[in-house]
Amino acid sequence: MNEITSCLAQIFQEHPLKIILSNPRQGAFQKIILEKRSDGYSAEKFTDKQAFHEKITVAQLPDYCAGQLACFRQLNAWTAQAEYQIRISKKGKVLLGKNRLQESPKIREEHNRKKTYLLEEGQVIEPLVDMGIFSKEGRVIHAMYDKYRQINRFLELVDDAVKRTGLEKLRIIDFGCGKSYLTFVLYYYLTFVRGLEADITGLDLKADVIEKCRLAAQKYGYTRLHFKVGDINGYQADGPVDLVLSLHACDTATDYALLNAVCWGAKIILSVPCCQHELCEQLNSPELALFQRYGIVKERSAALMTDAIRANLLEACGYKTQLLEFVDLEHTPKNILIRAVRSRISPEHRRKMLDEVERLNACFQLDPTLLRLLKENGRLI
Secondary structure (H helix, E strand, C coil): CHHHHHHHHHHHCCCCCEEEEEEECCCCCCEEEEEEECCEEEEEEECCCCEEEEEECCCCHHHHHHHHCCCEEEEEEECCCEEEEEEECCCCCEEEEEEECCCCCCCCCCCCCCCCCCCCCCCCCHHHHHCCCECCCCCECHHHHHHHHHHHHHHHHHHHHHHHHCCCEEEEEEECCCCCHHHHHHHHHHHHHCCCEEEEEEEECCHHHHHHHHHHHHHHCCCCEEEEECCCCCCCCCCCCCEEEEEEEECCHHHHHHHHHHHHCCCEEEEEEECCCHHHHHCCCCCCCHHHHCHHHHHHHHHHHHHHHHHHHHHHCCEEEEEEECCCCCCCCCCEEEEEEECCCCHHHHHHHHHHHHHHHHHHCCCCHHHHHHHHCCCCC
C-alpha cells in the first residue's frame, strides 16, 4: 500500500483532470471514471447493467483511489501534460508509467451543464416556499429536487401548448383543483414569468379546501386567481374558456371535464386521469379473453384503452392530441397526461378516429361515457 500511496502522491501533484480505474479483481464495479469538476470530482461507477454516481472532494481523492485499488488492478490518470498508469501485477507488484501528451484529455462537458428550468432558483416564489420546495432564500431544498423537476416538467407541457396558440390572454378552468399546488405555480409562471394575462378559476367539491386556497391567493396577492365550490358535471362558465385543466378527476369525472372543454371550444385541454374503473367493469371479449383472465392485466389494459379512446375522441372533435408520460406531485401510478390543442383537422381524419373507437368498443363490448356524452351533445360528425 505504501507503494500505491507514493505513486498516487506523484500523480496528484499535477492535479489530474480524469482518472479511470479498470481491470477489476473483486467487487461489483467493472470500471470507475472520475472527472474534474469545479467543486471536486464526479465519480461514475459502472456495473454490468447500471451506473452509479457520487461526488468526491479533492481532499478525499487520494484515499478514495487508494481504497479502490484494492478492487482494481489498473489506474489511468490524465493531467494537462501527461498520462500516468498504475498497474498491479497478479503477485501484487506496483508498476508506474508516464507518457507525455500532445494535447489535454477530452472531458465530458454534459455533466457540467446546468439544466435550465422555467422556474429558476434564486427567486423567492411564495407558493414553492410554502410547499417546502424552496427555502426562504429561493433555493431548492435538496430533498425536494424531484418535486421541483416535476413542477417544471408540468409547466413545460403547458407552456408548449400555450405558445402554439399564440394567446396573450388566458381564461383557465381547473376542475378538481384540490389543494391547488400546481394551480398556484401555474398562475405565477404565466403572470410573472411569461407576462400573460391569466385568469384562473379552481373548482372543487370540498368547501374547506377551497377556503384555504382562497386565503392563500389573497396572501400571495394573486388577484386573478379564484376558487369556487362546484361540481365538474353541470358547471357553467361565465365566459369563453381558453384552457381546461383536469388533474386527478376520478373515473368518469374526467369525461365530464373533457366534455365541458369541448363544448366551450377550449383551445387547450390538459388532463391527468385517475381511478379508471368504468371500462374495467365492461371489458368482455370472447376472442381476446386473455386480456380479462388476469386482474392486473385487465385493469391496466382497461386504463390504457380508456385514455386511448379519450385521445381519439378529442381528435374526432377537432383537437390535435398527445398522450404524454407525466409523473405528478402525488407519485401516483397514473402517469399519462392527455394534452389536446384545438387544430384544423380534416373531416376524414376525424371520422377515422371515431371509427377506431367504435371498432374497439365492438371488440370488447365497451360503452365509454365520453362517447355517449359527446353524441348526446352533438359534438361528433
